[in-house]
Amino acid sequence: MALYEELKTKFPEVVKEGFQEVDGEVVVCNREGFLDLIAWLKQEKGFIHLIDLCGVDYLGYKPKTFEERFEVVYHVFNLDERKLLRLKVRVPEEDPWQYSITSLWKEANWFERECFDMFGIVFKGHPDLRRVLMPEDWKGYPLRKDYPLFSEEEDWEPYKVLVEKYKRRG
Template identity: 50%
Template sequence: MSAETSMTSHPIVEQLTERFVASVIRSSTFRGNLRVLVERSGLIEVLTFLKQEAGYAFLSELGGVDYLGYPERSEGARFEVHYVLLKQETSERIIIKVGVDDPDPSLPSAMPLWGGADWMEREVFDMYGIRFEGHPDLRRILMPDEFTSYPLRKDYPLRGRGERHNFPKITREQS
């Protein structure tokens, strides 16, 4: 039996598939979690529906993945951003995934729906270089402003590119 199975029988997936025919690409379950892959163009509408009408009001996680060179992946975008939503009344979770590709990966910001997406989007931007259109303060959060690379991309060398010179030296007297 495959670890990934179709979830067409789950009520929320059926609602999403009926309401957002052009946006829902596929759905699956993995280790008990519902996962729905959606088109970039319908992302905000799907997230808005899940929050305002379906009761998935809590954005518990927003993160990124780089699939460059992934052995079992022959199709799809290089990057995926996932939104883990929680329905607090029932503790149900749903993971909304959206693909985004080079050369200029960008998605609409979820900040209008969840203020808590602020720092999560900034972290994904800082580590993967994925821009969030409409984000009010999209800037680096973990790396120095002078840093020009994105360390969680698969094409980033394990030993870095000599960026250490970009980090200011702090002596014991300064700290």
């Protein structure tokens, strides 16, 4: 918990809470000022390796203890101290956005694109925010919990177009 204490004194307005998990420390942050925090971690504390960036949708999650719907989770690793740190930023459903960290890691570019693709979280300051895995004209965000796993054939857009076409032909 040493790092949490340090972060708490350095960025009292950004850090919300922190706890110890099985695999490392977890620090929950506010959206505002997050960029300064992660830049400081990278430049001063040696967390130079960004392992992962992902989104999580907590719609209807029973053991939930917070209000916001989404969470953006960062995993950063310090090579010298062999320390794994998990940073979490909670994002409300009404304005789903978060600051982009592409200025710090080019690697984050595609991670953020994927997060936008799957959850619809917009990353402010991202140079090229478009879908990665899904087709460009896809509607909806597949990894959201309210997105169905199987959709009815009649709901499929090309099918509707086909039906329309044959109706007009008579």
